[in-house]
Amino acid sequence: MFGWTGKILRVDLSEKKIALIETEQYSDRFIGGLGIGEKIYWDEASPDKDAFHPDNPLIIMTGPLAATSAPAASRWVICGKSPLMYPETFYSGSMSGFFGAELKMAGFDGIVITGRASSPVYVSIHDAHVEIKDARHLRGLMNSETRERIRNEEGEKVKLLSIGPGAENGSRIGIILTDVAGSGSRGFGSVMGAKNLKAIAAAGTGKIPVADAARIQRIRARIKEMTGPGYFNLYGNPIALPGSTVEKKVHCHGCPMGCWRSLHRSAAGNEGIRKCQTPLFYSLWDRKLHKEVTESSFIATTMANDYSLCVLEIVFLLMWMEKCYEQGILTEKDTGLQMNTMGSLEFLEAMFQKIARREGFGDLLAEGVVIAAEKTGRASEEIAKELRMFPYGPKVFPQSALLYAVEQRPPITELHEVCTAPTKWALWHTSGGEKSYVSTEVLRKISRQFWGSEAAVDFSTHEGKALAAIKIQHREYAKESLILCDFVWPIYDNAGSADHVGDPTLDSQLLSAVTGKEISGAELERTAERIFNLNRALMLREGRKGRVDDCLPERLFIEREEPIMDVFGMHNPQLLLPGAGDEIISRKGKAVDKEKFELLKDEYYELRGWDRATGFLKKEKLAELDLPEVAEQLKHKVI
Ligand code: SF4
Numbered sequence: 001m002f003g004w005t006g007k008i009l010r011v012d013l014s015e016k017k018i019a020l021i022e023t024e025q026y027s028d029r030f031i032g033g034l035g036i037g038e039k040i041y042w043d044e045a046s047p048d049k050d051a052f053h054p055d056n057p058l059i060i061m062t063g064p065l066a067a068t069s070a071p072a073a074s075r076w077v078i079c080g081k082s083p084l085m086y087p088e089t090f091y092s093g094s095m096s097g098f099f100g101a102e103l104k105m106a107g108f109d110g111i112v113i114t115g116r117a118s119s120p121v122y123v124s125i126h127d128a129h130v131e132i133k134d135a136r137h138l139r140g141l142m143n144s145e146t147r148e149r150i151r152n153e154e155g156e157k158v159k160l161l162s163i164g165p166g167a168e169n170g171s172r173i174g175i176i177l178t179d180v181a182g183s184g185s186r187g188f189g190s191v192m193g194a195k196n197l198k199a200i201a202a203a204g205t206g207k208i209p210v211a212d213a214a215r216i217q218r219i220r221a222r223i224k225e226m227t228g229p230g231y232f233n234l235y236g237n238p239i240a241l242p243g244s245t246v247e248k249k250v251h252c253h254g255c256p257m258g259c260w261r262s263l264h265r266s267a268a269g270n271e272g273i274r275k276c277q278t279p280l281f282y283s284l285w286d287r288k289l290h291k292e293v294t295e296s297s298f299i300a301t302t303m304a305n306d307y308s309l310c311v312l313e314i315v316f317l318l319m320w321m322e323k324c325y326e327q328g329i330l331t332e333k334d335t336g337l338q339m340n341t342m343g344s345l346e347f348l349e350a351m352f353q354k355i356a357r358r359e360g361f362g363d364l365l366a367e368g369v370v371i372a373a374e375k376t377g378r379a380s381e382e383i384a385k386e387l388r389m390f391p392y393g394p395k396v397f398p399q400s401a402l403l404y405a406v407e408q409r410p411p412i413t414e415l416h417e418v419c420t421a422p423t424k425w426a427l428w429h430t431s432g433g434e435k436s437y438v439s440t441e442v443l444r445k446i447s448r449q450f451w452g453s454e455a456a457v458d459f460s461t462h463e464g465k466a467l468a469a470i471k472i473q474h475r476e477y478a479k480e481s482l483i484l485c486d487f488v489w490p491i492y493d494n495a496g497s498a499d500h501v502g503d504p505t506l507d508s509q510l511l512s513a514v515t516g517k518e519i520s521g522a523e524l525e526r527t528a529e530r531i532f533n534l535n536r537a538l539m540l541r542e543g544r545k546g547r548v549d550d551c552l553p554e555r556l557f558i559e560r561e562e563p564i565m566d567v568f569g570m571h572n573p574q575l576l577l578p579g580a581g582d583e584i585i586s587r588k589g590k591a592v593d594k595e596k597f598e599l600l601k602d603e604y605y606e607l608r609g610w611d612r613a614t615g616f617l618k619k620e621k622l623a624e625l626d627l628p629e630v631a632e633q634l635k636h637k638v639i
Contacts, residue, residue, distance in 0.1 A: 285343020
């Protein structure tokens with residue numbers, strides 16, 4: 001099998017057994033990554049067992065392009081039932097770094113972990129030699145120390161994923177940490193903790209065979225031409241965060257581009273990897289305390305990673321605690337924390353320790369903001385609901401309204417696809433063409449190629465938006481299955497051509513070159529449609545009620561000014577967008593039109609081949625997508 005090792009590792013921690021699954025039984029129908037992860041979950045997970053139940057699998061899957069010379073294509077997926085979804089349901093996270101490629105070079109395309117070890121263990125993989133090893137000596141250690149000790153035991157070459165104390169204690173907010181500070185959120189670290197699995201270490205010496213290495217090189221050269229001088233330095237040199245210096249850029253495996261990912265060192269000597277949003281998370285409280293962003297913002301993220309606590313959930317918890325404190329719902333006595341120092345490193349460390357030890361108020365915080373608010377009651381639930389953010393949201397883009405409504409998880413890669421080209425258009429518009437070549441005419445041509453019509457970027461109408469949402473979902477589900485990096489893919493525009501239009505088939509060309517099985521752009525989209533429908537089936541199996549759950553919070557239907565929380569708004573504070581002809585419209589302060597939103601849903605279900613009244617799947621569509629197992633098992637929600 002070109003592009004694959006052909007084997008997925010199965011580790012049963014209860015029985016201490018290792019077995020193999022053939023990748024080939026899944027790869028044609030589900031590509032890899034998210035697609036194969038979903039299918040294994042469909043076959044093996046029990047809808048009625050909670051996220052921490054030993055029987056529920058935790059699945060790690062690489063893609064067919066990982067560890068090959070395909071550029072920015074060695075990401076990997078971690079998926080399973082998330083304890084941080086409400087209700088608990090299937091969720092997946094795309095991870096960066098080196099672990100996925102190393103796992104493949106060791107001879108495995110993925111790992112399915114079930115069971116629960118009787119005491120802490122770690123899995124050691126050195127090529128074909130796989131061993132479940134005692135990790136009692138690592139219990140309770142921070143990620144940094146855990147990783148250092150395992151490297152001492154297993155050798156410097158191993159690539160790791162590990163958990164710290166915040167994920168070992170039955171909390172719901174534990175992350176998995178991997179190389180170059182990649183993290184798997186939504187409680188997957190806690191799922192590892194529940195399995196008594198402290199870490200996985202992998203080192204491999206193999207090579208992944210590809211069908212046509214010369215064709216991959218030609219595609220790389222084409223991408224380089226299309227992206228211009230930015231190809232090897234896509235986001236410019238990383239900017240030093242306040243109070244720190246940039247030591248070096250850090251790339252994931254096989255990434256010639258690089259992004260902001262870089263090693264920083266603070267004045268106090270703390271080292272940490274900066275990713276895209278690292279400096280933003282704590283800056284709100286840093287500014288309040290110090291009147292400016294200081295090194296605390298950077299150190300705080302590194303510290304949360306060390307504990308294995310989800311940075312984003314911590315931010316929500318801080319916002320919720322602050323508002324509850326202001327409204328007298330919580331007191332210092334309740335929290336055991338000095339509330340006027342919120343956001344300082346001392347405050348954060350005390351908070352993290354409480355969560356990691358599940359001590360006092362930390363026991364509640366370890367449940368995540370929704371459950372913490374539910375248990376606290378007294379109007380704090382309303383505060384928690386208001387915290388939900390909508391970057392690239394429904395009030396600006398009608399296609400985002402559909403994406404937010406029908407997806408169970410915040411669909412961030414899909415939202416990036418909605419707004420990347422319009423952001424370049426905004427730069428063109430606001431700079432009079434100086435900062436971007438994506439004019440209205442170029443944007444319309446991109447839209448025709450990528451989203452099915454020019455109408456998709458006429459924001460004076462809802463026409464073309466349902467089809468655009470579907471095309472975006474398919475491309476992004478394919479991307480998560482291949483697995484390509486969201487920073488680089490897809491390539492919408494072309495610096496080197498007269499029309500400046502990118503190529504939506506580059507992903508299928510790469511897949512064909514790696515596997516030797518020719519697959520067109522349309523065929524890849526069809527496979528992605530299958531993966532998307534399987535995802536919908538999983539949601540329905542785990543309790544989603546169909547159309548009634550495909551909704552948006554009421555506050556989005558109310559006209560009001562909203563704080564800007566995304567790159568599109570930062571470059572374009574008036575939220576300008578192209579309308580019909582030469583018209584420019586502004587979405588600033590506008591609400592989602594409820595009636596039009598419901599009509600958009602009708603159109604979306606029709607185009608998807610789902611039942612319009614219920615949002616359930618239809619037998620004919622499942623037959624067309626070759627998903628007989630869904631039609632059979634989900635009878636009560638298939639029409
Ligand atoms: S662009 Fe950044 S996150 Fe993406 S693969 Fe390259 S280094 Fe990793």
